[in-house]
Amino acid sequence: AQRVTQPEKLLSVFKGAPVELKCNYSYSGSPELFWYVQYSRQRLQLLLRHISRESIKGFTADLNKGETSFHLKKPFAQEEDSAMYYCALSASNTGGFKTIFGAGTRLFVKA
Amino acid sequence: DTAVSQTPKYLVTQMGNDKSIKCEQNLGHDTMYWYKQDSKKFLKIMFSYNNKELIINETVPNRFSPKSPDKAHLNLHINSLELGDSAVYFCASKRGGASGTDTQYFGPGTRLTVL
Numbered sequence: 001a002q003r004v005t006q007p008e009k010l011l012s013v014f015k016g017a018p019v020e021l022k023c024n025y026s027y028s029g030s031p032e033l034f035w036y037v038q039y040s041r042q043r044l045q046l047l048l049r050h051i052s053r054e055s056i057k058g059f060t061a062d063l064n065k066g067e068t069s070f071h072l073k074k075p076f077a078q079e080e081d082s083a084m085y086y087c088a089l090s091a092s093n094t095g096g097f098k099t100i101f102g103a104g105t106r107l108f109v110k111a
Numbered sequence: 112d113t114a115v116s117q118t119p120k121y122l123v124t125q126m127g128n129d130k131s132i133k134c135e136q137n138l139g140h141d142t143m144y145w146y147k148q149d150s151k152k153f154l155k156i157m158f159s160y161n162n163k164e165l166i167i168n169e170t171v172p173n174r175f176s177p178k179s180p181d182k183a184h185l186n187l188h189i190n191s192l193e194l195g196d197s198a199v200y201f202c203a204s205k206r207g208g209a210s211g212t213d214t215q216y217f218g219p220g221t222r223l224t225v226l
Contacts (some may be wrong), residue, residue: 008186034214043217044154045216045217086172098156098159099144099156099215101156103151104153104154
């Protein structure tokens with residue numbers, strides 16, 4: 001079964017502390033993974049995708065196929081990082097691909 | 112310039128009514144989606160259209176009927192609204208066909224409240 005699991009509904013850290021948002025997936029094929037972010041009162045937008053191997057706003061995520069994980073990390077959290085974060089998997093489906101989202105993790109960065 | 116737009120932004124209506132939400136994208140994308148985000152922020156795909164053709168139809172009550180008059184528009188019509196339909200509905204689009212894995216661009220969402 002294709003599934004994305006984000007075990008933490010809420011993650012609260014202090015400004016300047018490291019942050020790691022966990023994501024595990026279940027997919028038999030070759031995964032295409034994304035992190036999307038939704039800031040307060042804004043639309044959902046792409047943060048990064050594993051295929052790009054890039055760092056956006058200080059965030060990085062490494063695909064670990066052995067552990068089937070795609071955790072999102074940032075060494076020093078900022079208050080403006082407070083948002084809802086969704087891990088997503090693009091999985092093959094009859095007729096094409098569909099994106100499966102995790103339940104989301106709300107990150108709250110305290111001053 | 113708005114890339115993916117939805118109207119209305121807010122929709123409050125009574126149970127049993129029929130309502131529509133409109134979505135338009137000016138990105139020239141070929142594939143469009145409707146997602147439902149419930150009160151617990153869980154985001155779930157409902158439908159996907161590619162060049163006006165239905166590609167994905169998740170287990171959604173048939174009171175929900177998407178309509179794509181052209182590839183830039185994907186509207187969602189809901190009949191006989193129920194309390195459980197209250198949610199935020201997001202439209203999204205992406206470049207390429209249904210077999211691609213390109214980034215999706217989301218609309219601002221429509222908050223539907225059924226009383």
